[in-house]
Amino acid sequence: MADIPSTSSGLIHFDxxxxxxxxxxLLLEGHxxxxxxxxxxxxxxxxxxxxxKCHGTTTIMLTENKIMxxxxxxxxKSIAKNEVRKAISICKTKVSEDFKKTIPTVYREAVIxxxxxxxxxxxxxxxYKNVKSNLYKKRNMAVGVKKTRYAIATDVEVPDIFQKFxxxxxxxxxxxxxxxxxxxxxxxxSREKHFFGDGTFKTCPRPFLQLYTLxxxxxxxxxxxxxxxxxxxxxxxxxxxxxxxxxTLIKKSIPNWDPMKxxxxxxAAVMSTLEEKFPEASIKGCFYHFNRAIWKKxxxxxxxxxxxxxxxxxLLTVLAHLPPEAVTDGYLYIMEDSPTDEAVxxxxxxxxxxxxxxxLMKDKWCCYGERHRTTNxxxxxxxxxxxxxxxxxxxxxxxxxxxxxxIYQKILSTxxxxxxxxxxxxxxxxxxxxxxxxxxxxxxxxCLEKLCPFIFKLFTRIVVCQRIAFVVYQKVMSSE
Numbered sequence: 001m002a003d004i005p006s007t008s009s010g011l012i013h014f015d016x017x018x019x020x021x022x023x024x025x026l027l028l029e030g031h032x033x034x035x036x037x038x039x040x041x042x043x044x045x046x047x048x049x050x051x052x053k054c055h056g057t058t059t060i061m062l063t064e065n066k067i068m069x070x071x072x073x074x075x076x077k078s079i080a081k082n083e084v085r086k087a088i089s090i091c092k093t094k095v096s097e098d099f100k101k102t103i104p105t106v107y108r109e110a111v112i113x114x115x116x117x118x119x120x121x122x123x124x125x126x127x128y129k130n131v132k133s134n135l136y137k138k139r140n141m142a143v144g145v146k147k148t149r150y151a152i153a154t155d156v157e158v159p160d161i162f163q164k165f166x167x168x169x170x171x172x173x174x175x176x177x178x179x180x181x182x183x184x185x186x187x188x189x190s191r192e193k194h195f196f197g198d199g200t201f202k203t204c205p206r207p208f209l210q211l212y213t214l215x216x217x218x219x220x221x222x223x224x225x226x227x228x229x230x231x232x233x234x235x236x237x238x239x240x241x242x243x244x245x246x247x248t249l250i251k252k253s254i255p256n257w258d259p260m261k262x263x264x265x266x267x268a269a270v271m272s273t274l275e276e277k278f279p280e281a282s283i284k285g286c287f288y289h290f291n292r293a294i295w296k297k298x299x300x301x302x303x304x305x306x307x308x309x310x311x312x313x314x315l316l317t318v319l320a321h322l323p324p325e326a327v328t329d330g331y332l333y334i335m336e337d338s339p340t341d342e343a344v345x346x347x348x349x350x351x352x353x354x355x356x357x358x359x360l361m362k363d364k365w366c367c368y369g370e371r372h373r374t375t376n377x378x379x380x381x382x383x384x385x386x387x388x389x390x391x392x393x394x395x396x397x398x399x400x401x402x403x404x405x406x407i408y409q410k411i412l413s414t415x416x417x418x419x420x421x422x423x424x425x426x427x428x429x430x431x432x433x434x435x436x437x438x439x440x441x442x443x444x445x446x447c448l449e450k451l452c453p454f455i456f457k458l459f460t461r462i463v464v465c466q467r468i469a470f471v472v473y474q475k476v477m478s479s480e
Contacts (some may be wrong), residue, residue, distance in 0.1 A: 012065050015082070017089035025049065027086060028067075030077030031056060043068055050075045080120035087113065088131065095135050096142035099400040103135045104128065139396070148394040153207045153236045162399045165406070167231065168253045170245065176208075177246055178234045179253075180399070182406040185230035186254055192216040193260040196227060197270060198378040199238075203389040205398045208234040212246065215378055218413055220371060223424060225417050227377045228409040232402050240269040247277045263372055265289045271360055285364040287373040290355075291317050291455070297350050301343040309339055311452065316351055318451040321434055323368045326444055331356060333445045368434065430454060 015027040019034070026033040026046050033046035033056075042063050048056035056073030060066065087110050094106045107128050114122055140146060144160030153176035158166055167179040167186070181189065194217040199210040214231040231250065235242050251257055261282045262274050266289055274283050294317050295304065303309040315334045322330050338344060355361055367373040389401055430451065437447035 012067060014060065014062065014065065015086055017085055018092075025085075026058075026060070027082040028058060028060075030079045030082060031058075031073055031075070032082065032085070033058060048073055048075060078120075078124075080118060080124040083117060083121045084124045084126070087125065091131070091135060092138045095139040099139070099143065099396045100404075102394075102397070103132060103139065106135065107131065143396050145396075148396045149205075150207055150395070156207075156395065159396055159399070162403065165399070165403050168249050170249055174236075175242070175245070176234075176236055177242065177249065179231060179246070179250065180233075180402060180406075181231045182403075182410070184410050185406060188216050188218060188228075188230050189214070189250075189254050190256040192218060193258070194372070195230075195259050195262050196372070196375050196378055197262060197264045198375050198382065199235075199267075200382040200386065202386045202391060203393060203398070204234065205393060205395045207236070209237055210235050212243075213378065213381075214250075215381070217372065222371070222427075223419055225372075225377065225419055226413060227372070228413050229378075229381060229405065238267070238269060240273055243270050243273040244277065247273060251277070263370075263375055265375060266293070266361065266364070268360060271364065275360075283364055284367065284370060285361070286375040287320055287365070287367045287370075288376055289374075290320060290365045293354075294351070297347060301347050303343055303347060309344055312339060312344060313347070314452050314455045315448055317455050318448055320365050320367050321430060321451055322366070322444070322447070323434075323438060324363050324366050326437070327366065329444045330448055333448065426454070 013028075017025050017027065019025050024035055026035070032049045034049055034051075035044055036047050037045040039045070041061075043059055043061045045059050046057060048054040050056075054073050054075040056071055056075065058070040059068040061068055090113075091106050091110045094101065094109075095103060098106075111125070114125060136148075140148065142161075145157045148159075150156045154171055154174065156176065156178070158169055158178060162180070165180045165182060167181040168177075169179075170177045196215040196217075197212065198215075199212040201210050204211045212233045212235055213229050214233075215227050216230045217227050219226045233246055235246065259278055259281050261284065262278070263284045263286065264270050264274070266285045271283060271285070274281065294313060298304045298309075298313045303313055312334070316331075319327050319330050319334075335348070338348060355365055385401070385405070389398060393401070433442075433447060433450045436442045437444060442450075
């Protein structure tokens with residue numbers, strides 16, 4: 001039961017808190033009272049909490065903010081104790097209602113609220129060590145679980161307050177998958193056709209390994225992007241068997257789900273699962289991840305600093321813009337003038353093995369005709385989630401954040417989300433070059449040469465990020 005707010009008028013101030021048994025306690029003029037009677041005229045009779053040692057009583061008319069009658073107390077009054085009990089009561093209310101705030105944060109706010117309190121009140125205020133167990137117990141009771149942090153996935157209890165948000169909860173032996181989706185999101189999953197998938201690890205509550213999310217295109221156009229998260233799943237591993245089970249359970253929970261396209265990163269376990277579970281669906285990899293992998297390899301082989309080798313790498317990356325049937329011709333054109341030094345040869349071997357002749361990846365890195373070439377929208381969403389939650393959130397804070405995000409995304413999806421003019425122009429210029437090729441106006445060699453400059457802006461961003469990450473990594477390793 002939430003604590004009852006205080007009522008005040010004029011010079012008389014009535015404060016109420018909740019007792020351990022759920023009853024009301026009146027805090028008045030340095031004394032504390034339990035209610036014993038309520039009269040027909042609206043007044044109520046209260047006894048001192050120290051009864052029968054103290055026979056202090058009071059009769060109040062709450063509706064008129066008036067003390068009708070009082071008797072003398074034998075116990076000593078303490079304004080400080082009342083102020084402290086009121087502050088702790090506020091703490092208990094907050095931990096029972098605001099699940100996003102940590103218990104230490106709530107306690108800290110209570111301490112800060114005492115900045116103008118008397119010295120006696122500050123001395124009377126309990127330490128965090130002395131109140132934390134009661135505050136945690138209060139929160140756990142509010143959400144309907146025994147605890148909010150777990151060491152074993154199969155021990156996790158989904159709090160009662162999130163049962164409506166829960167899509168399914170699978171538990172077998174040491175395996176556990178829990179997925180969440182609002183009613184609105186379930187309808188979207190049933191009717192939409194293009195989905196995006198990605199996982200994040202930073203904010204995933206222990207003992208789960210990752211949060212895997214599905215996002216859906218809910219009406220994007222050339223000028224607008226409308227992609228929203230529709231499903232959140234907690235996984236204990238990244239094995240293909242886990243993804244297989246995840247998508248099986250989603251299909252079982254939402255029988256009308258009939259996806260026609262997936263855009264994901266190049267995680268082999270995910271792509272293999274999607275091919276197996278949805279043989280009719282088109283599966284595309286993220287163009288940005290494709291570029292990042294290629295330029296990372298180029299950096300390792302020291303090919304990004306030389307103008308000739310840098311262009312060679314760029315030409316191979318823009319193959320992704322060609323129609324699938326033209327990729328081989330484009331590749332052969334690039335290889336005709338390929339540098340012949342050892343580093344480039346190693347790079348070419350990598351490209352062929354990893355991308356060009358890899359049965360799993362082949363065609364999936366081709367983004368020809370795709371309105372959405374990347375999963376950057378998902379990466380951005382994950383970044384916001386990571387900033388919001390931090391690294392040490394418990395299950396309740398985590399799920400409350402996801403539930404609130406689901407509501408936020410539902411509202412946001414009704415608003416327009418205009419793309420930046422430079423993004424639209426960028427796409428138009430690329431599409432214009434490719435259309436000139438497919439119409440026969442230009443050959444594949446000229447098409448690739450014209451596309452090549454578009455990749456250098458992306459290359460610069462990728463390489464800078466990779467170099468920064470490498471410097472940070474070196475500093476971390478040197479400090480250990």
